[in-house]
Amino acid sequence: MNTGSLPHLFTRLAALERRIRTAVAARRGADHNPDDPFRGLYLSDEAIDALLATRREPFVPFQASVASGRLGGLAETAGLTGLDVELLLVALAPDVDSRFEQFYGYLNDDVTRRRATAGLALRLCGLPEASAAGRARLDPASPLRSAGLLVVDDRERPFLSRSLRVPDRVVSHLLGDDLLDAALAGVARVVDDVAAADVGRLGRALRARVKLLYLRERPGGGAAEMAAAALRDAGFAVLEVDAARLRAEPDQQALTAAVRREAVLRHAGVVLGPVEEEPPLAALTHPTIPLVVFGPNVWDPRWSTDPPLPHDASPLPVADRAELWRAGLDGSLAPEVDPAAATAHFVLGPGQIARAARAASVSALVDGGVVTTEHLRAGARSQNAAGLHRLARRIEPAVDWHDLVLPAGVVGLLHELASRARHRDRVIDEWRMRPGGGRGRGVTGLFAGDSGTGKTMSAEVIAASLGLDLYTVNLATVVDKYIGETEKNLERIFTEAAGVNGVLLFDEADAIFGKRSEVRDAHDRYANIESAYLLQRMETFDGIAVLATNLRANLDEAFTRRLDVVVDFPVPDEPLRRLLWDRCLGVTAPRVEVDLDFLASAFELAGGHIRSAAVTAAYLAAEAGGPVGMAEVVGAVAREYRKLGRLVGEREFGRYLELAMTSTTR
Incomplete structure (x- = not known):
C-alpha cells in the first residue's frame, strides 16, 4: 500500500473544512431559531419567510491549486479540471472523515442527508446552483462520471438535491490501496x-x-x-x-x-x-x-x-522461443538438452512458455531436479486448451517406432510426416517455401488401408515421437442431417484444435471427404458444400492432422492434392504376420509350443485382428490357469474369424481344426 500522497489529500480536505466552517458560521448567523430540537425535520414559518426574503448565495470559493500525489495523477489521467477535483473532494470527505457527515447534515438542513448534494457541492465550490458550467461538471458525460469516479444518487429527486458519492474503490485508491477491485x-x-x-x-x-x-x-x-x-x-x-x-x-x-x-x-x-x-x-x-x-x-x-x-x-521465431524456455527454467536444464530442438514443433506464446517452463521444473523436482526433454514436452502439453477434450478422444501415446510392424517404405513415409512437423518453422517461416495462397502452416497426412492395418497406432507413434498427445475425431459422428450443422461441428473442432499442441486424427474421413458428385437433389448439393468447406478449412489449419480411411478410392482428388503425405497401409504379408504374432503374444505372458510359422502362413489377418486374438488367447489361458498354448491361440483365432464373418474350416486351420472347434464350444 502506497500512502506517500496522503499528506496532500489531507491538506486539501483541511482547506475544504475551513470553507465549511465559514459556511456553517454563515448558516448559523441567519438561523432564527438555533435551539429548535426538531431542526431538519420540518420547516417553520420563520424559515419559509427567511427563504423568501433572501437568495441562496454561494459560499466562499476555493482557491485553485495544482493537485499532486495520487490525486494529481488521477486528475491528469481522467482529464479533471480544478473544479472537478474540488467537487470530487467535497463528495469524498465523508468517506475519509466522518465529521463531514454531520457538517453536511447541518448544511443540508436535514440530519438524514449526510452526503453533499449537487447544490451544496456547487455552493461550497463558490458557484451558484444555477451555474450551467458547474452543473455540466456533474453531467453523465463529464470526466468525473464517465470515468466512474463520482456517482450521482437519488435520481428521482430534483438535480440539486441529489446526493454525490465516491465509489469505495476510488476512495481506497486515493488512500493508497493498490488492490484490484x-x-x-x-x-x-x-x-x-x-x-x-x-x-x-x-x-x-x-x-x-x-x-x-x-x-x-x-x-x-x-x-x-x-x-x-x-x-x-x-x-x-x-x-x-x-x-x-x-x-x-x-x-x-x-x-x-x-x-x-x-x-x-x-x-x-x-x-x-x-x-x-x-x-x-x-x-x-x-x-x-x-x-x-x-x-x-x-x-x-x-x-x-x-x-x-x-x-x-505471429508466432515467435524458434530462437526466441528457446531463449524464453531457458529463462523460465532458470539454469535447471540438463546440459545435453537443447530446448529449441526439443520443442521446435510446439507452437506456444511467451506466456504459455513461461507457464510450461514452471510446469516442467515442478515435474523435474520429483525426478532429481534436472529438466529433461520429456519434462519440457510434458510442460508444453500442459498448456493445451481443454475445449478439444469435449469434442475428441485424447490418447497419451504409449508406443514408439520399435512397436510398428510395417513395410520399410511405409515406415519411411511416417518418418517423413514427423519430420515435416518437426522442421516446419524453418522450411515455411525461415525459408518461406509456402508463400501466398492463404495456406496455413499445418502438416496433413492421409492414412489409407483396411481396418486393423495400423493406421491409428502409426498416428500414435508419430505423436509420441514429437512429444504430443493424440486426439481422435470420428468424422462419421460429426455429420449432421440438419443443413449447416456439420460445418458448425467441424468449425468447433478446428477452432479448439488451434489452441492445442497435438496430433489430430480424423477417423472415417471418407464420411465427408468423399468424391463430389453431380447435383441431382438437395442432399447432393449440401454434401458437396460440406466437402468443399472441409477442404478449405484443412488448407488454413495450422496444426498437425492425420486423416484415416478404409476406402481411399472414394476420396476426392481435390482433397488428396492438398495433402503433404499419403501413406497406404497394406495387409501384412507372411513374414510381417509372424513378427506381429510374436510381438502381440509378448514376453511377459507365459506361453508354450506356439507354432508362429503356422499362424503366420495359415491366417491372413491384419495387425489389429492379430492383436485382438492374442489378447483373447491370454484370457483363455488365464481362465484355464495355464500358459498360452496353441489350443488357446487357435481358439482365439476361431473367435476372430466368426467376428469377421469367416468360416472356420479345415482349409485354414488344418490339423488344429479340432482344437479350434473344441475351444469355441466351451
Missing part, C-alpha cells in the same frame, strides 16, 4: 511481470496516443503478452480482461464500468481478448486510456465506428 475478480488482472519484447509498431502507435488497436492472433502469437509489453513501453500499466468471462457475467454493464474506472485509477491500458463476437468497446473506451483488443479472426467494422490500428501477432 473485488468486483473484477476472475474477470480482470493487473499484469506486473511483463516480458521484454520488441514491440516496434505497436509501441510507436501507443506513444503517438492511438487509442484503439486490434491484434489478430495466430496460434502461438502471444497477442496478450505483446499488447502488455507495448503498453508498458508506452508508459502505461496493464489491465488484462478475459473477454469470455466478461461476456458470461450477468451484470456486464457494471463490470465494464468497473474495468474502465480501474484503468483510469491505475493509468493503465486495457487488454481485452480473445474476442470472437462483438465486444463492449463503447463501455470500455475512455479518452485517455488505450484499448488493445485481440482475437483469432479479422476485425469486424461493425464493432466500432472508430477503426483500430490492425496488427498481426
